[in-house]
Amino acid sequence: MPSVRQVVKVGMADMNDCSPPQLLRTSGLGSCIGLVIYDEQCQRAVMAHVMLPDSSMSKPGALNIAKYADTAIAAAIEKLESFGSMKINMQAKIAGGAQMFSFAGSSEIMRVGPRNVEAVKKFLNNYQIRLIAEDTGGSNGRTIEFDPEDASLKIRTVNQGEVVI
Amino acid sequence: MKRIQSYHLDILKEIGNIGAGNAATAFSALLAKPIEMTVPSVRIVSFQEITELVGGAEEVVAATFLRIEGEVPGSMFLIVPEDEAVQLIYDLTGESSKIGYSEMGLSSLQELGNILAGSYLSALSDFTNLNIQPSVPSLTIDMAGAILSFGLLEISRVGDFAIVIDTEIREVTNEYGYASTGQFFLLPDPDSFTPLFHALGVDLHA
Known part of the structure; x- marks a missing residue:
């Protein structure tokens, strides 16, 4: 039996890791980003469902580190390091950051999809994590699944079928 | 949000009732069919639970989204299951769209959302005497999670919970039966509760 x-x-x-x-799977990514940081050598992966570009946008109170690009990346690196992974071996794949609705003269918060993509790339670069592949932008929702064994990221959309990056 | 008591939720329920009642009347007139709505439910839900209200994050739905501007900013959705959207387009245009959606069909669905949300919000505005301006609506057909997360952005800056005013709209099919047509979601921004309760003469700080 398989x-x-x-x-x-x-x-x-x-x-989660x-x-x-x-x-690892996260469903219904719209403007959010599915961020995967993984280490093929120690066969570990961390996935975060990032909603907003920067933790400085948060209002005072408890901070959910998985919600913001900057804190999520820092936490994912820390998590992998706790499994004995070296930063030099860590790589990333991302998907999401769509613009689900189009408005004329949209406000800043409505452009959050593209801003999330920019922020994630910027912070990955700051932490010197290589971005191996991405499927971002557009106006489609995505469900993603990551396999740490071969580091493949499967992306499913409603209108455009499935791709693997 | 910690200051919200159960009687505050009851007040929000009444707000949903007034808005959705008005929208159901407009809907009924538009389709020339009897349309009813359920008593709204008002819930404080986590971000995970919110997509469960429409059948899961991957459920494909047709959603009309409006931003509400003015004194009580927030987000509003009219969510229609995919198969129901096909039926609605047929009712509105006489066009059968089993395969794909025509521009005309999508446009009529968006206009439906506009009319219903407009009547919902104008009832709300009349009742509270607050200045409420809906944005131009936007329609998309996609995964529920991808759509609803968009309405949570403002809320997500404050916490991981949202207050959802959820009303189901349904068609009266016969004497005993109903068929669900869609759901209204009103998601007030966190800053909206103080002016909203104040307009209704209830103090949030009590």
Whole structure:
């Protein structure tokens, strides 16, 4: 009997990690970013469902580190390091950042998809994590699944089928 | 949000009731069919739960989205399941669109959202005497999670919970039966609660 692979789910503004044979999945990415940082050598991956570009946008109170690009990347690196991974071996793949609705003269917050993409790339660069592949922008929702075994990221959309990056 | 008591939620429920009642009347007139709405539910839900209200993050829905500007900013959605959207387009235009959507069909669906949200919000504005301006609506057909997260952006800067005023709109099919047509979601921004309750003579700081 073929074994069913366990899927570790990542909710909105949430973060999780896994190792093979588990998979990481987050569903319904719109303007949010599905960020995966992984290390192929130690076969570990962390996925975050990032909603906003920068933690400086947060109002005072408890900070959810998985919600913002800057804090999510820092936390993901720390998590991988706790499994013995070296930063030099860490790589990233990202998907999401769509513009779900189009408005004439849209306000800043409505452009959050493209801004999320820019922010994630900027912070990955700051932390010197290589971005291996991306599927970003457009106006489609995405559901993504990451397999830490071969570092493949499967992206499913409603209108444009499936791609693997 | 910690200051919100159960009687505050009851007041929000009444607001949903007034808005959706007006929208159901407009809907009924538009389709020349009896349309009813359920008593709204007002819930404080986590971001994970909110997509469950429409059947899961990956459920494909047709959503008309409006930003509400003015004294009580927020987001509003009219969410229609995909198969129901096809039926609505047929009712509105006489066009059958099993495969793909025509521009005419999508445009009529967006206009429907505009009319219904407009009547919902104008009832709200009349009742509270607050200045409420809906933005131009925008329609998309996609995964519910991708759509709803858009309305959560302002809220997400403050916390991981949202107050959702959720009303189901349904068609009366016969004496005993109903068929669900869609759902209204009103998601007030966190800054909206103080002016909203103040306009209704209820103090949030009590």
